[in-house]
Amino acid sequence: MRIVIAEDSVLLREGLARLLDEAGHTVVAAVGDGPSLVEAVSTHRPDVSIVDVRMPPTHTDEGLRAAIEARRRVPGAPVLVLSQYVEGSYASDLLADKTGAVGYLLKDRVVDVEEFLDGLNRVAGGGTVLDSEVVSQLLVNRRDPLGALTPREREVLGLMAEGRTNTAISQRLVVSEGAVEKHVGNIFAKLGLAPSESDHRRVMAVLAYLGS
Known part of the structure; x- marks a missing residue:
C-alpha cells in the first residue's frame, strides 16, 4: 500500500515509517502538521493515511480536522486516526460523511503490530475500525x-x-x-x-x- 503519515513527533513518525516499510508498504509522504497532510493526500492520493489527532499549533484536534478536510477534497480517502486518549466525538466526526474507510485507534495499539496492520488494511479496504476502548466508553457514557x-x-x-x-x-x-x-x-x-x-x-x- 501507498501510505501518508501525519505525526508531529519525529520519533513516532520515523518509527511508523520503518514499521510500514518492513511490512512491505510504501510511505509516500511523512509530515508533521495538518496543512501538509491535506496537501499530501491531495497530491499523492494514498491508499490510506495515518493521522495523529493532536498536532501543531495548539495540539488539540488539528490532525482530525485536517483528515476531515483531506476527505472533503479527496472523497472517500481512507484515514486511520491515532489518539492518545479516548474521545468519542472524534469517532463521530470521522464517520459523519457516511462513506466508511475510516478508523480511530489508540496509539497503544501500534505496539501490537499485527492488530495495527490489520486495522490499517481494513480501513484501506473501505472498512470502519474503532478501538474497542472507544466502543466501551461510548457504551458507558x-x-x-x-x-x-x-x-x-x-x-x-x-x-x-x-x-x-x-x-x-x-x-x-x-x-x-x-x-x-x-x-x-x-x-x-x-x-x-x-x-x-x-x-x-x-x-x-x-x-x-x-x-x-
Whole structure:
C-alpha cells in the first residue's frame, strides 16, 4: 500500500515509517502538521493515511480536522486516526460523511503490530475500525438509542463498530456466520436502515450506535 503519515513527533513518525516499510508498504509522504497532510493526500492520493489527532499549533484536534478536510477534497480517502486518549466525538466526526474507510485507534495499539496492520488494511479496504476502548466508553457514557435491540444484537453491533466482518464476528462469538447475518439484518431493520445506494448501512448502524 501507498501510505501518508501525519505525526508531529519525529520519533513516532520515523518509527511508523520503518514499521510500514518492513511490512512491505510504501510511505509516500511523512509530515508533521495538518496543512501538509491535506496537501499530501491531495497530491499523492494514498491508499490510506495515518493521522495523529493532536498536532501543531495548539495540539488539540488539528490532525482530525485536517483528515476531515483531506476527505472533503479527496472523497472517500481512507484515514486511520491515532489518539492518545479516548474521545468519542472524534469517532463521530470521522464517520459523519457516511462513506466508511475510516478508523480511530489508540496509539497503544501500534505496539501490537499485527492488530495495527490489520486495522490499517481494513480501513484501506473501505472498512470502519474503532478501538474497542472507544466502543466501551461510548457504551458507558451515551444515552441508549438502541432500546429495541437484544443483548446479542448489541454485542454484534459493538463488534461491527470495531470494524469486524461477519466472519470475524462469528469467530469471536462462536456462532455460525448465518446467525451473524441474521442478527445484522435484524439490527438494520430495527434501526430503520433500508437498503440504499448512497449510504453504507454498516456505517449508518455504527452512527446510530455512537449517536447521542
